Amino acid sequence: MGTFFSETGWLCLTVTAVLGAVILCKLKKNHRQEGRKMVCLAGLWGGACLLSLSLFWGLILFSLSCFLMYAYFSGQEFLPVDQKAVLITGGDSGIGHALSKYLDKLGFTVFAGVLDEKGSGAEELRRTCSKHLSVLQLDITNSQQIRDAHSKVMEKVQNRGLWAVVNNAGILGFPIDGELIPMTQYKRCMAVNFFGAVEVTKAFLPLLRKSKGRLVNISSMAGGVPMEKMAAYSSTKAALTMFSAVMRKELSKWGVKVSVIQPGSFQTNIAGTSDLWDKLEKNILDDLTPNLQEDYGQDYILKQRSFLKFMSNSSEPDVSPVLLDVQHAISAKSPYAFYTPGKMSFLWLCFASFSPTVLFDYFSKSSHSFTRGMPRALSKANWKNEAM
Template identity: 35%
Template sequence: MWLYLATLVGLYYLLRWYRERQVVSRLQDKYVLITGCDSGFGNLLARQLDLRGLRVLAACLTEKGAEQLRGQTSDRLETVILDVTKTESIAAATQWVKERTGDRGLWGLVNNAGVSVPTAPNEWLTKQDFMKILDINLLGVIEVTLSLLPLVRKARGRVVNVASVMGRVVFNGGGYCISKYGVEAFSDSLRRELSHFGVKVAIIEPGFFKTPLANPEMISAKAKEAWDQASPEVKESYGENFLASTLKAMQLLEKMSTNDLSLVTDCMEHALTACHPRTRYSAGWDAKLIYLPMSYMPTFLVDAIVYWRSPRPTKAV
């Protein structure tokens, strides 16, 4: 019996391996728009796809980032300035994409732009702190996608949304985890709706990686800033020791994070170029071996694990 079971499992993975190795034809004619190309995942993916021969439309927040990227890539790659929090900027970028893609449509849209701060216990933060992240990580993703969907549908192309393991398991307060849970929900609804038009939607769920936006010093500084602006009652309830422990935990991100960003961009590239892309990609061994399994555990067990590793406030019960 076990031999038959092992054979079936082996055949399943062999078939999946074969399907996932099939590549879309005429990649050199495909246009892909990537947001957040100034640095990190977006920057590396733009260079990676350019080497692959695709026609990359790289959206950067700053002219400096766009200029640096153009200096590292071929003449095929074009850049546009895009602020995903501004409707007029999205409208201008959409028109720019239309002019370049013409009747071909947009094969790929990669919603990569995002921020991770401020991240701190919820009670230290204000509504504006939450909105800073939600405007970029969630509402920006939604508006950019809705603006470009007609072009993606025309090409029967792909939408690739960057979520996070923090969109499956919550370890801290603030808007980041909320935004990534929202990206997961938006992507799921989008995938089901667009399947009628031959459009595929993939979600990238990276673990912890060393990128400019996940700089532990910046995260710690923003957490300290949130603490400084908290009310005296909040400070008394949590205590200085809780602050110190929280900052120390954030510094540990440096040791936990992975340097190899290609683990993420390879997933993005596969989602854009494979005939049979996956629905979800878990990037990084920490995502595969720790956080993804945790997301399937009973809630009380996950709560116990997170509670065990978290600092305790001074006035905790």
């Protein structure tokens, strides 16, 4: 029995050492934060096994964990680029613009869909990127432009097919209480952030099914974490996240892998220009009923512009975490279903999903303690007495 235990123990130890060495070699090629986290967890698990169990069973379980780690890292290896064709929407600015440049440098054939093919963003892409990048006029709320873009992509890729679609285009709207957001803004947000992405997906899915490629949808942390002032935007991103999850299950039989990116707060142009905010603000004021005008007051609405400053101060200027996650989603042998780039985005999503509602509401209110005034009715000292 002692001889058997000794021989088996040495065999397990040898297997563990070999697998560990292979994992470390793979880790050197894998610079993602998740890889380092997995190794740390495996180390803690192995230590717990060796301390709590006999040497024999500890080595058995630790060898098994090393094998699972090896299988995990094998799936994280990147496929060769080979000028794979990728369509990106919302390439005028922000993440879509940066992603178009980044994938072009990596050697992908990039189709950058833009809202204005004669705008400064489109011109910069033509000027700074390689000949493998094509700028397409693509307003994703315009069915004809989607069909035209599909024809141009088909004409260029021919038999090579389309490897990936990245639905990135999106708008924020005016951040204010959901009761005050006009229905036109709700419908506009849904048209761009959800229906546009769905229509682009439906148009290009036959090409993705043919190539057994990738569908990547850029959602938002706000699609899973309730945030004040974001009723229109968050609702549409939640819809996009669920659409992605359903499509992931349905398209798996075709060999198409679907990922959703839920970034935290990054500095982009999604909020729009000052002129756009003037227009949206005017629409809200014009849409007010007498009761809303009395209860909220115009001063309260005008103070909501401070959200622009808050967004700028709290957002991360470096969008590279998002770019790396999109690269992984379209290049890894086994991409993840969900990505959460950005500081605290993963923790906030977990907190919103699993914590008691009372606890979440308390901490979310504390962490967003910036103030943008109070509605006129709530600022009255006798309001509570009147309500009673």
